[in-house]
Amino acid sequence: MRQSQLQYEEDRMAEPSSLAEAAAALGMVPNASPVFLRPSTGEVVGVPTPAEPNSNVLGGRP
Amino acid sequence: MTTATRLTRRQIVTRRRLRIGLALVVFLFGIFGIRLFQIQGFDTSAYAAMADDAGTRSTVVPADRGEILDRNGVPLATSMSGMTLTADPSLTAENAPQIARILSETLGDDIDYFEAIEQLRTPNSRFVYLVKDLPAWSADAALKALQEADLNGVFAEQKSLRSYPGGSVAANLLGHLDASASGVGGLEQQYDALLKGTDGSATYTVSPSGQRIPLADSDVTEMVPGSDVITTIDRDLQWYADQRLAEAVQMSSADWGLAITMDVKTCQVLQMSQVPTFDPDAGSGMTPENTVSRAYQTVYEPGSVLKTVTMAALADQGKIAPDTPIVVPSGMNVDGFPIGDYWEHGVLNLTAAGVIAKSSNLGTIVAAQQMDDETMHSYFRKFGFGQSSGTGLPGESQGILLDASTWTRANHATISFGQGISVTAMQVVRAIGAIANGGSMCEPTVVSGFQSPDGVTSSEPAAEMTQVVSQDAARAVTTMMEAVTADDGTAPAAQIPGYRVAGKTGTAWRVDPESGTYIRGQNTVSFIGFAPADAPRFVTYVVLDKPYAAAGGGSTAAPVFHDVMTMALQRFGVVPTGAPSPTIAQEW
Numbered sequence: 276m277r278q279s280q281l282q283y284e285e286d287r288m289a290e291p292s293s294l295a296e297a298a299a300a301l302g303m304v305p306n307a308s309p310v311f312l313r314p315s316t317g318e319v320v321g322v323p324t325p326a327e328p329n330s331n332v333l334g335g336r337p
Numbered sequence: 338m339t340t341a342t343r344l345t346r347r348q349i350v351t352r353r354r355l356r357i358g359l360a361l362v363v364f365l366f367g368i369f370g371i372r373l374f375q376i377q378g379f380d381t382s383a384y385a386a387m388a389d390d391a392g393t394r395s396t397v398v399p400a401d402r403g404e405i406l407d408r409n410g411v412p413l414a415t416s417m418s419g420m421t422l423t424a425d426p427s428l429t430a431e432n433a434p435q436i437a438r439i440l441s442e443t444l445g446d447d448i449d450y451f452e453a454i455e456q457l458r459t460p461n462s463r464f465v466y467l468v469k470d471l472p473a474w475s476a477d478a479a480l481k482a483l484q485e486a487d488l489n490g491v492f493a494e495q496k497s498l499r500s501y502p503g504g505s506v507a508a509n510l511l512g513h514l515d516a517s518a519s520g521v522g523g524l525e526q527q528y529d530a531l532l533k534g535t536d537g538s539a540t541y542t543v544s545p546s547g548q549r550i551p552l553a554d555s556d557v558t559e560m561v562p563g564s565d566v567i568t569t570i571d572r573d574l575q576w577y578a579d580q581r582l583a584e585a586v587q588m589s590s591a592d593w594g595l596a597i598t599m600d601v602k603t604c605q606v607l608q609m610s611q612v613p614t615f616d617p618d619a620g621s622g623m624t625p626e627n628t629v630s631r632a633y634q635t636v637y638e639p640g641s642v643l644k645t646v647t648m649a650a651l652a653d654q655g656k657i658a659p660d661t662p663i664v665v666p667s668g669m670n671v672d673g674f675p676i677g678d679y680w681e682h683g684v685l686n687l688t689a690a691g692v693i694a695k696s697s698n699l700g701t702i703v704a705a706q707q708m709d710d711e712t713m714h715s716y717f718r719k720f721g722f723g724q725s726s727g728t729g730l731p732g733e734s735q736g737i738l739l740d741a742s743t744w745t746r747a748n749h750a751t752i753s754f755g756q757g758i759s760v761t762a763m764q765v766v767r768a769i770g771a772i773a774n775g776g777s778m779c780e781p782t783v784v785s786g787f788q789s790p791d792g793v794t795s796s797e798p799a800a801e802m803t804q805v806v807s808q809d810a811a812r813a814v815t816t817m818m819e820a821v822t823a824d825d826g827t828a829p830a831a832q833i834p835g836y837r838v839a840g841k842t843g844t845a846w847r848v849d850p851e852s853g854t855y856i857r858g859q860n861t862v863s864f865i866g867f868a869p870a871d872a873p874r875f876v877t878y879v880v881l882d883k884p885y886a887a888a889g890g891g892s893t894a895a896p897v898f899h900d901v902m903t904m905a906l907q908r909f910g911v912v913p914t915g916a917p918s919p920t921i922a923q924e925w
Contacts, residue, residue: 321835
């Protein structure tokens with residue numbers, strides 16, 4: 276019983292909109308231009324671009 | 338004659354009375370005897386069963402419904418044990434306020450204090466429902482609190498509850514359950530029998546007051562839980578696309594929007610978003626407009642995105658290449674219908690890539706005149722239009738592709754740029770997915786496998802591939818579509834730094850469902866694209882229906898494509914190829 280209650284609460288806390296809210300509260304923003312690092316050569320693949328502030332898509336249930 | 342031998346009149350009467358009395362007594366005992374014989378001799382089993390019944394109670398042990406999982410095993414739909422609280426007002430009426438207070442203290446908003454008092458005092462009743470569908474732990478806490486306070490008359494019935502941890506995430510793909518716990522729409526309906534499992538039952542001995550007697554005989558038939566359905570959905574990408582699409586629908590004042598992302602190599606659908614949608618977890622927004630699954634149930638005219646299919650058909654016949662020169666007239670009159678482009682122009686000298694990049698209706702008609710009705714129709718059929726997309730989801734529409742024999746000149750002209758043909762979004766994703774995948778087409782799939790309760794996993798067979806156009810033709814159309822996302826194309830907003838992106842915008846006239854005619858100023862705008870264009874992995878399609886009048890696919894749908902595609906490439910670790918985007922001449 277206790278386990279299923281905790282599972283229920285954990286499922287909801289781990290859900291993307293809860294995480295997004297928590298991340299936004301910490302001032303995090305999504306990275307719109309991902310780049311990749313090739314470990315073998317140390318080469319950066321892609322165009323590194325700083326993420327812009329206030330570019331979050333905020334969660335919340337409709 | 339002596340008086341001693343003669344009976345007095347009185348004695349005679351007494352004796353007669355005694356005889357009648359005796360006969361009555363014998364008759365009465367006779368009836369008792371017969372009845373006793375009937376009960377003990379004939380009806381024994383029925384009475385024994387009734388006696389048993391009075392002392393036992395049976396309950397259904399509901400089977401756990403299987404889960405619906407995302408591609409990483411995260412539950413999108415899950416089940417938990419729940420309870421429904423009932424009461425016997427003949428036992429609760431006296432202490433109604435105390436019981437209601439304890440219930441509202443332990444259950445919070447799930448119960449209304451005053452309503453509960455009313456229920457607990459229902460006159461001439463021995464059964465009422467207090468609260469339905471509570472999570473088992475909260476119902477259990479309430480029952481314990483009542484027990485501690487020594488208050489009797491509240492009982493619990495077991496129930497399996499459906500829970501959707503993500504709320505509205507992927508709701509239109511998942512579907513929901515009706516009051517009898519059967520699946521309605523989406524995967525809940527398609528795999529209902531598999532998910533359901535088999536209910537069990539439990540019979541146990543109770544005291545006359547209804548209390549279960551511990552350690553007494555009980556008879557339990559174990560329930561068999563349902564199987565899990567493993568989808569191809571990526572929950573986090575799905576959620577992100579939901580949010581981006583919701584923003585775009587709001588900003589463009591659209592009636593509805595949808596976004597689908599599919600892996601072009603496997604035809605696995607990674608994300609299928611819809612706005613507005615519903616929340617099966619809270620049971621909110623359950624209107625037909627919200628619960629319909631637009632990706633495969635709603636048909637609409639797609640407009641210019643289908644120019645790519647016309648070009649693919651021509652390229653497959655060797656009749657067009659990205660640099661093929663086309664003389665685009667300033668206007669056209671087909672069967673009395675004036676047809677123009679969305680911008681005013683004189684006669685233009687555009688390449689085929691230019692026609693796609695600028696989305697010229699007239700240029701597409703000119704190019705399409707190189708093939709007859711039957712040929713063009715057969716290519717549209719090959720690309721899957723007018724046929725279900727193969728997801729097998731319930732209530733799928735097939736769209737409308739008129740038979741070639743009924744085509745007029747106007748049909749030939751308008752179908753070449755995606756008007757006069759009705760499609761579902763899933764059909765468009767399948768067709769453009771084929772162009773991305775070197776001309777090889779497969780049927781979109783949303784389920785990758787199943788997991789039985791004993792942990793055995795079975796996989797759905799890999800999608801079958803059909804070559805619909807040659808690899809060269811697919812490559813030629815890809816080059817044309819790369820011109821769309823160039824700085825001088827219709828959708829530079831779809832560019833993703835570091836990657837090559839191919840795409841096509843669409844702005845289609847909306848059909849009035851009642852009159853069947855086009856409505857001036859109302860459009861369905863869209864953008865479909867794939868990346869990386871030089872090694873295609875994903876196709877993403879974004880549709881916005883009836884946005885503000887000036888909205889175009891390049892300005893409203895392409896930015897959503899950009900964000901969702903970027904997130905998909907990032908999440909799946911698709912590295913840019915590093916090849917520069919080609920410069921493609923649009924004029925000659």
